[in-house]
Amino acid sequence: MPSVTRPAGSKRQDRREELERRLFAAIEELVGEGAGFTELSVERLAAAAGISRSTFYVHFEDKGDLVRRLATTVLTELRDVSSTWWETADHADPAGLTAAVTAIVEVYRRRAAAFTIITETAAYDPTVAAELRTLMQSIIDATRDAIERGQEAGVMRRVRPAETAAVLTWMVERAGYHLVRGTEPANDGNVIEVLTDIIRTTLYTAAP
Known part of the structure; x- marks a missing residue:
């Protein structure tokens, strides 16, 4: 053989x-x-x-090269877990949104040190900052697509898809960075509840 x-x-x-x-x-x-x-x-x-x-x-090449790859790995993980909601956003299914937000918070909890490294390095390394912006934009774009599908299905309000997607994405990112990373896990449930409520009431025509 x-x-x-x-x-x-x-x-x-x-x-x-x-x-x-x-x-x-x-x-x-x-x-x-x-x-x-x-x-x-x-x-x-x-x-x-x-x-x-x-x-x-x-x-x-250097430590910056390593951080760029770390950013790609971690942000891809966030994108993957977010798809739980993106794939069902036009169904007004609360379970998909809650599952996605819960998974996002879990990533920020588990990879807390990685987010610290990425954010701190992006502050002085323009190549890491550019990589971070590109990766975040891909998440914003996917969120915008989900909003547009929800609007076409008649289950979402007539918000501005691009701007709303950007605001919600960065809101979740900042909440994960400041309210999950480096804090006690006991508060994660409250963060999940608040984020889910804000996203649902911002987007959907009525609470499912």
Whole structure:
């Protein structure tokens, strides 16, 4: 039986993804323990992930490159869980919205250190800031599409889709960053309830 060999590029990609996971886990643990990401050297990051400094630079340009990839991973996770509501937004189904907001809050809770790293780095690294804006815009665009479908179905108010999507998306982002990240988990249920209520009453013609 002929052997199946994977292309060298595929193996390199697998290796890179594994290194990303190890580095993400290492930096999130260090920052979660109180270390400042801007002060962390590549040597310390690499050591915490169990790799050498030279290996780090084989796969990443610098710490900013690593944060851009971290932002893509975390914001993609937010986009994926948000689809629970986007896919049912035109049905006026409260379960989809509640499930999506609950999942979003859980991401902010679980990846709190990652959001700290991304936001702090975006404040001084224009490439990270641009990546963050692009990723957030993709979430805004998907929310706008959901609003437009809801309006076409007659279950949503005639709000301005683009502006409303932007305001609601950034509201959820700021609530996640300030009211979930770094706070006690016991309050998460209240945040979920308030966010869900604001989104529902802003968009839907009547409470389902």
